[in-house]
Amino acid sequence: MVSSMAGGLIHDIKLSSVGPGNVTEPDMVHEPSDMNLAMKLHYLKGIYYFGKQAFEGLTTLNMKEPLFILLDQYPDICGRFRRTESGRPYIKCNDSGVRFTEAKCEKTMDEWLDMTKKNASLEKYLTPNQIIGPELAFSPTFLLQYTKFKCGGMSVGLSWAHVLGDVFSAAEFLNLLGQVVAGNKPNRPIKLGQMKSKSTNSESPLKVMEDPLSIKRVGPVGDNWITANNCKMEEFTFNVNATQLSHLQSKLLSNGTNFSPFEALSAVIWQCIAKIRGKSETKVVTISKKSEQNKADGNNQLISFIKADYPIVEAKPSELATLIKNAAFDEGEKIENAIKKDSGVSDFIFYGANLTFVNLEEEKFYEFDYRGEKPIHVSYRVNGVGDEGAVLVLPGPPKNGGRTLMAMLPEKEVIELKSELKREWFMD
Amino acid sequence: MPEMLPKYVKLGYQYLVDHILTFLFIPIMAAVSIQILKLGPEEILTIWNSLHFDFVQILCSSFLVTLIATVYFMSKPRSIYLVDYACYKPPITSRVPFWTFMEHSRLILKDNPKSVEFQMRILERSGLGEETSLPPAIHYIPPNPTMEAARGEAEAVIFSAIDTLMQKTSIEPKDIDILIVNCSLFSPTPSLSAMVVNKYKLRSNIKSFNLSGMGCSAGLISIDLARDLLQVHPNSNALVVSTEIITPNYYQGSERAMLLPNCLFRMGGAAILLSNKRGDRNRAKYKLVHVVRTHKGADDKAYKCVYEQEDPQGKVGINLSKDLMIIAGEALKSNITTIGPLVLPASEQLLFLFILIGRKIFNPKWKPYIPDFKQAFEHFCIHAGGRAVIDELQKNLQLSAEHVEASRMTLHRFGNTSSSSLWYELSYIEAKGRMKKGDRIWQIAFGSGFKCNSAVWKCNRRINTPNIGPWQDCIDRYPVHIPEIVKL
Numbered sequence: 031m032v033s034s035m036a037g038g039l040i041h042d043i044k045l046s047s048v049g050p051g052n053v054t055e056p057d058m059v060h061e062p063s064d065m066n067l068a069m070k071l072h073y074l075k076g077i078y079y080f081g082k083q084a085f086e087g088l089t090t091l092n093m094k095e096p097l098f099i100l101l102d103q104y105p106d107i108c109g110r111f112r113r114t115e116s117g118r119p120y121i122k123c124n125d126s127g128v129r130f131t132e133a134k135c136e137k138t139m140d141e142w143l144d145m146t147k148k149n150a151s152l153e154k155y156l157t158p159n160q161i162i163g164p165e166l167a168f169s170p171t172f173l174l175q176y177t178k179f180k181c182g183g184m185s186v187g188l189s190w191a192h193v194l195g196d197v198f199s200a201a202e203f204l205n206l207l208g209q210v211v212a213g214n215k216p217n218r219p220i221k222l223g224q225m226k227s228k229s230t231n232s233e234s235p236l237k238v239m240e241d242p243l244s245i246k247r248v249g250p251v252g253d254n255w256i257t258a259n260n261c262k263m264e265e266f267t268f269n270v271n272a273t274q275l276s277h278l279q280s281k282l283l284s285n286g287t288n289f290s291p292f293e294a295l296s297a298v299i300w301q302c303i304a305k306i307r308g309k310s311e312t313k314v315v316t317i318s319k320k321s322e323q324n325k326a327d328g329n330n331q332l333i334s335f336i337k338a339d340y341p342i343v344e345a346k347p348s349e350l351a352t353l354i355k356n357a358a359f360d361e362g363e364k365i366e367n368a369i370k371k372d373s374g375v376s377d378f379i380f381y382g383a384n385l386t387f388v389n390l391e392e393e394k395f396y397e398f399d400y401r402g403e404k405p406i407h408v409s410y411r412v413n414g415v416g417d418e419g420a421v422l423v424l425p426g427p428p429k430n431g432g433r434t435l436m437a438m439l440p441e442k443e444v445i446e447l448k449s450e451l452k453r454e455w456f457m458d
Numbered sequence: 459m460p461e462m463l464p465k466y467v468k469l470g471y472q473y474l475v476d477h478i479l480t481f482l483f484i485p486i487m488a489a490v491s492i493q494i495l496k497l498g499p500e501e502i503l504t505i506w507n508s509l510h511f512d513f514v515q516i517l518c519s520s521f522l523v524t525l526i527a528t529v530y531f532m533s534k535p536r537s538i539y540l541v542d543y544a545c546y547k548p549p550i551t552s553r554v555p556f557w558t559f560m561e562h563s564r565l566i567l568k569d570n571p572k573s574v575e576f577q578m579r580i581l582e583r584s585g586l587g588e589e590t591s592l593p594p595a596i597h598y599i600p601p602n603p604t605m606e607a608a609r610g611e612a613e614a615v616i617f618s619a620i621d622t623l624m625q626k627t628s629i630e631p632k633d634i635d636i637l638i639v640n641c642s643l644f645s646p647t648p649s650l651s652a653m654v655v656n657k658y659k660l661r662s663n664i665k666s667f668n669l670s671g672m673g674c675s676a677g678l679i680s681i682d683l684a685r686d687l688l689q690v691h692p693n694s695n696a697l698v699v700s701t702e703i704i705t706p707n708y709y710q711g712s713e714r715a716m717l718l719p720n721c722l723f724r725m726g727g728a729a730i731l732l733s734n735k736r737g738d739r740n741r742a743k744y745k746l747v748h749v750v751r752t753h754k755g756a757d758d759k760a761y762k763c764v765y766e767q768e769d770p771q772g773k774v775g776i777n778l779s780k781d782l783m784i785i786a787g788e789a790l791k792s793n794i795t796t797i798g799p800l801v802l803p804a805s806e807q808l809l810f811l812f813i814l815i816g817r818k819i820f821n822p823k824w825k826p827y828i829p830d831f832k833q834a835f836e837h838f839c840i841h842a843g844g845r846a847v848i849d850e851l852q853k854n855l856q857l858s859a860e861h862v863e864a865s866r867m868t869l870h871r872f873g874n875t876s877s878s879s880l881w882y883e884l885s886y887i888e889a890k891g892r893m894k895k896g897d898r899i900w901q902i903a904f905g906s907g908f909k910c911n912s913a914v915w916k917c918n919r920r921i922n923t924p925n926i927g928p929w930q931d932c933i934d935r936y937p938v939h940i941p942e943i944v945k946l
Contacts, residue, residue: 045565045599047558051550053588091551091594098550110557124946125555125588168561 042134049127051098058123060106064369065329069192073413075157082182084403096210103218111166118374131175138181150267157187163254208399242364244316244335246383264441272431289351296387297351302450304342319389333361382416475805536734539742544622546727547928548591570712580721585845590724590873608705615727623729631658636696637666640680644703645670673905677877682749688734701727702876711773726875748914752793764906789910801834836897839883842869889929893921
């Protein structure tokens with residue numbers, strides 16, 4: 031248990047746990063769906079930056095109490111993984127709880143945000159970085175870190191194992207937390223967790239299907255749920271404000287088709303990366319966006335992949351944007367089938383299996399209201415991204431409009447991408 | 459041997475011996491009345507007139523009678539009443555589920571997997587449930603026991619219990635005459651009783667006492683002290699606060715015998731209001747009948763069986779010896795020997811005496827007779843020190859599962875809260891609606907020293923199921939079946 035990180039930049043670190051305030055029924059379990067298990071090697075890391083007023087005057091117990099109340103409705107994230115006899119992981123809802131870290135930062139929030147603009151990987155100190163494993167039964171799947179800055183501002187950092195659900199379910203948890211803090215008693219839309227005898231995974235027959243292209247099998251990781259990369263990955267983030275965005279969209283306009291900011295930005299970045307990668311061109315990308323249906327298991331992503339028939343470098347960005355717009359090969363069923371084939375024992379990665387673009391622009395991250403204060407900045411990234419890389423497109427801070435982009439790419443590509451974007455598209 | 463007698467013979471015997479005076483009185487009265495009736499009314503008048511009543515004689519005799527009556531009433535000990543009591547209910551943020559405890563333990567003791575394994579086995583068999591509480595400082599990995607945190611816990615527990623008590627009894631702080639606080643392992647300066655005086659602005663001439671170091675049986679020691687003080691001070695009341703502060707006493711080492719208390723001791727506290735005022739006679743819940751204290755400290759083994767010491771690494775903890783249950787049994791026997799004659803009906807005492815004489819004179823092979831305490835008491839509150847203690851006492855006193863239910867359920871819901879556990883158990887019985895006017899209750903507590911203390915109460919009035927209490931939101935879930943080994 032370290033008490034300081036990054037050479038003292040983050041210090042006074044204290045660990046504890048929060049769990050449900052009321053006891054969960056004994057023998058309750060939660061069985062992640064096939065789609066959830068496909069994502070088990072990925073971890074969503076989110077950071078919500080709040081100004082001074084949000085947490086002013088609150089003691090640690092004041093901050094923990096709403097979590098105890100909300101977690102009554104989340105027996106699945108408070109449990110721990112076990113394996114059935116066949117090796118398929120499931121969660122025993124034993125109230126172990128969520129790991130809670132308190133920390134202090136010696137910089138003010140403004141200084142910190144400036145620092146992270148130049149070096150996005152610093153943000154890893156604001157989120158807990160524990161993976162699931164080597165002992166499944168003692169690894170928390172959801173971890174929180176509340177970091178207090180010198181100016182009084184607070185960042186709420188979370189590490190949400192993707193096997194619990196997608197970004198939308200993580201954001202939903204925090205939005206509900208804000209409501210509990212406000213004194214309401216919100217209900218989680220769908221309650222998970224059931225008694226051991228029942229099983230939600232229906233005995234649907236295995237269909238003969240092609241293998242999905244958006245996920246890649248990786249060597250057995252056993253109980254250490256993280257994949258190894260062949261090269262060091264780095265992340266960088268940049269903001270595109272409303273003016274730059276509309277400028278970009280108008281540049282891409284063709285045949286009167288309007289492209290959404292996600293489509294436009296993804297097309298642009300795809301082309302830049304293809305240019306950088308040269309010979310090993312990126313003809314296949316995976317797109318992930320929120321699905322229309324609200325599925326019960328917490329994974330609401332619509333996954334599709336695109337295969338371009340022509341060299342990306344020579345294509346017009348608007349053609350790429352059209353491809354992205356029309357991406358319709360929903361891989362969901364194929365992924366589920368692949369997992370079912372070996373009872374959820376095999377290990378796969380999704381983000382970074384191919385170059386992945388994740389559309390989060392419509393998500394209501396900035397609605398996480400803590401005592402009447404909204405976050406001044408929200409950043410998300412994914413841990414455990416494969417070598418092909420991934421890009422997240424998030425909404426920008428409300429006062430800017432625009433978008434925030436987080437790219438997780440091999441280290442050597444990051445610098446080139448930065449200069450490419452600056453040169454071609456006047457983005458910084 | 460008495461077990462072999464048919465039940466109805468035993469019942470008949472008990473009825474006869476317990477009401478022997480009535481059985482003797484009736485024939486005598488019958489004989490006398492027959493004699494009187496045999497003599498005619500004139501004869502009675504003649505006998506009456508033959509008694510010469512002198513004025514002086516009448517005066518002297520009535521003076522004598524009055525004197526004897528006065529001396530009797532003056533020397534009778536004052537009746538001590540328990541007006542009401544309140545138990546601390548820990549907040550949901552203090553809850554410690556089993557697996558959280560185990561996970562933290564593995565991180566704190568990562569170099570001692572055997573000790574972690576040991577703790578897991580203890581927890582599985584402990585009889586504790588998933589809702590017991592530890593104070594905030596102990597939730598940290600590693601625990602963060604500062605003086606400030608310990609004071610914080612003391613304030614939270616004690617003030618909460620006293621606030622609830624004041625609400626229940628409508629007593630004003632300025633009306634409290636005697637204050638006794640017992641907390642074994644946390645004794646700051648100024649004392650916890652001074653802390654209470656400060657918070658509630660009690661009177662400057664209050665008689666305050668702070669008992670520390672006296673173990674889990676200190677609650678009844680405080681009651682005994684309050685009783686003695688209330689004999690000396692007429693028209694007074696006493697506030698007794700029993701608690702154990704966990705924060706500074708969490709063992710941070712890895713010796714197995716010293717890790718046991720970490721697994722069992724939990725946050726809890728109780729505040730009790732005792733009174734000898736006439737005005738409280740009707741509203742008081744219980745009347746204190748007996749307090750019997752037994753101290754086995756003269757025996758070295760008993761003295762050392764619960765011993766605070768440093769482990770080889772210098773970490774301080776409480777060492778529980780392997781002989782604990784045997785010593786507890788001995789202490790219990792001593793206590794029973796004293797309390798038996800005070801509470802048991804004549805039939806049981808006679809039987810016990812008979813068997814005792816028989817063993818000495820006729821045949822030492824006769825099994826010693828264990829008096830049936832179920833005849834003396836309706837309810838039993840056995841200190842929830844651990845599952846083994848309750849099992850042992852249930853066996854020794856031949857109690858049914860229902861008699862020990864309050865103890866087992868308190869252990870499950872609140873853990874071992876040390877001196878206050880007896881009050882949680884009493885609260886359970888009330889919450890279940892089982893307490894009736896006239897019921898007799900036996901509270902037994904064991905503690906370091908080694909001591910065994912008992913208190914006997916009698917229910918003074920009808921008790922409605924309380925609506926404020928530590929059990930209010932969970933009583934409907936109880937009793938629960940507690941398996942021998944919980945599958946974690």
